[in-house]
Amino acid sequence: GPKVLQIPSHQIIDMGQMVTLNCDPVSNHLYFYWYKQILGQQMEFLVNFYNGKVMEKSKLFKDQFSVERPDGSYFTLKIQPTALEDSAVYFCASSLEGWSAETLYFGSGTRLTVL
């Protein structure tokens, strides 16, 4: 089936540093998402991105977070500066359309550890 690739699979950084998580969504998909999953907790929506804009974001999407997809390249999540509570697995997802009953295709996640 369609694949979403996430790079890197693991990232360890010191608190206060900047980190960029990369996602290569399914090629013809138009809607892109980031989700955050802390160990043992449910996966939570961060942000939805379409046509170069943030469509919706949750309260977890702090001011230190930003997303972009310049010129159809990677869809990125940047955190600057990072905090200890940002340690989690971040999943990227994409969908063809943005309807609420749409199938999301997820990557394998990037495990971020902030020391």
Next chain:
Amino acid sequence: SQLAEENLWALSVHEGESVTVNCSYKTSITALQWYRQKSGEGPAQLILIRSNEREKRNGRLRATLDTSSQSSSLSITATRCEDTAVYFCATDVGNYAQGLTFGLGTRVSVFP
């Protein structure tokens, strides 16, 4: 409180047996989706069942939806060791841009 949640943390079965995971949700929905997440992987959709459907099948999987009780079940027949995973139900929140709301998941372990 969660908008979607599975009713049990974990289930264990032996290969060949059937297993059922249950889920309840709190809001009106357009559809409910079941996802499976294996260790080290992202979630993968198994079944999408719309609010006007009562049952949906996909091979060894069968999902039911009861909108009056706001609950759903996912049954797996003839389980295999590779069915070992965390199973999530996920619902939309009526806002197309927010994607899905996931439950905590039920860990299903299938033993030989």
